[in-house]
Amino acid sequence: MTKNQPLKTINWGIIGLGNIAHKFAEDLFNVKGAKLHAVASRNQEKANAFASKYNATKAYNSYEILAQDKNIDAVYIATPHALHKANTLLCLEHGIAVLCEKPFAMNSDEVSEMITKAKAKNVLLMEALWTYFLPHYKYVLNLLEEKKFGNILKLEADFGFYRAFDNSSRLFNKSLGGGSLLDIGIYPIFAALSTLGIPKNIDAKATYFDNGADSSCDMVFEYDNNVNAYLKSTLVEDTATEVIFYCERGTIKINSMFHMPTTVTIIPKNGSPKTIDFGYNTIGYNYEAIHFNELLRQQKTESNVMTFEFSKQLIEALDAVRKLINLSY
Structure with a gap:
């Protein structure tokens, strides 16, 4: 053009x-x-x-x-x-x-x-x-790829909010894929896969609503060199909804709500914390x-960003977690 x-x-x-x-x-x-x-x-x-x-x-x-x-x-x-x-x-x-x-x-x-x-x-x-396309997330991916603070030692990511149970709501309707895992658990899993890749092992446990939809899910993705990603999704409590990368020379924190337009705080091991505002003026x-x-x-x-291969890895990770917690739709 x-x-x-x-x-x-x-x-x-x-x-x-x-x-x-x-x-x-x-x-x-x-x-x-x-x-x-x-x-x-x-x-x-x-x-x-x-x-x-x-x-x-x-x-x-x-x-x-x-x-x-x-x-x-x-x-x-x-x-x-x-x-x-x-x-x-x-x-x-x-x-x-x-x-x-x-x-x-x-x-x-x-x-x-x-x-x-x-x-x-x-x-x-x-x-x-x-x-994947939000400027703050691309910024963090670049920091990690260039190892500005060394290798990742540990990752923590959560996504949680409280909603009163409503069996008529799509959010809780198991037949429509409702529950915490598919709706919001996908975001912490995305954070792990997009930065650490496919884990060598997954552990998971869940709690359930009376209709069988999962109310919360705690997951551990295990990687080589004793690197773990601790992931959580829940519909029964408000959580920080942050991603924290603990690296060799500092910590990178995507602040609440990490999945949408937000800020990033850099905490060097020897230095003062710095928060970066990306000047968002849209929903994202x-x-x-x-x-x-x-x-x-x-x-x-x-897409060269959200590739078919990545989408397959994401759904396969969700399938693996579902199998571990005995959740079927």
Whole structure:
């Protein structure tokens, strides 16, 4: 693309219009060369209201009809976890690029099926794990990669908040993938995999709600040289929701809430702590959207950041934990 050539506008669709879809749509206003073209809900009134709020051209009461809209370049899938595979396959079948909310699907078999379909159709597919694209997280990854404070000796990551149990809520609905592990446990696991890689051993234990969904999960990922990652997710208490990397020459702390726009505190072994503010002025979903748009413009079919291989590693780690805690959906 030359300097004077206009940016190709990417027309977006959104399937599933819950809370996270609102956040994505709001941040899409901050993305150059992006337009919300169509939204879909099973409820027409809900679709109309959403489309009106975010200036979408079309409002559909059917995911299938949205997937047939020839003016859509990319779809953001924000439905419950259990629907991710079916919704993704629907869009890929119609040749539409898919940014699918995390977790990619319910298990590694479903993820493999989605990736296989994307490759067969030669269409871009990416898991929407937005944290990977946030400037503060990229900053920390760079510090660790360059070993600014030496090797990692220990990692601690947690994600927890209290919600009164509600059997009708998606968050607690086991059949939809509700519970702490898939919904928020994925973030501490992501922190470990993106910095330390695949563990040589995993240990895990969990507590449960009466309906069988996990209320909390404690995990230990073991690596070589006695390096461990201590990970936790819970829906029954508020936790710091931080990531702390204990390194040879200092500590790097991603402050609360580590998975979204936040600050980073550096604590050198011999020196004063320093907190870095990244000047965020959006919710943070614009960063992954910008990346996805560029992939589309370059006619790429896989992200070089959130790769298929990494998504497979992530879901395999979640599967391994589920097996250890005897959790099945």
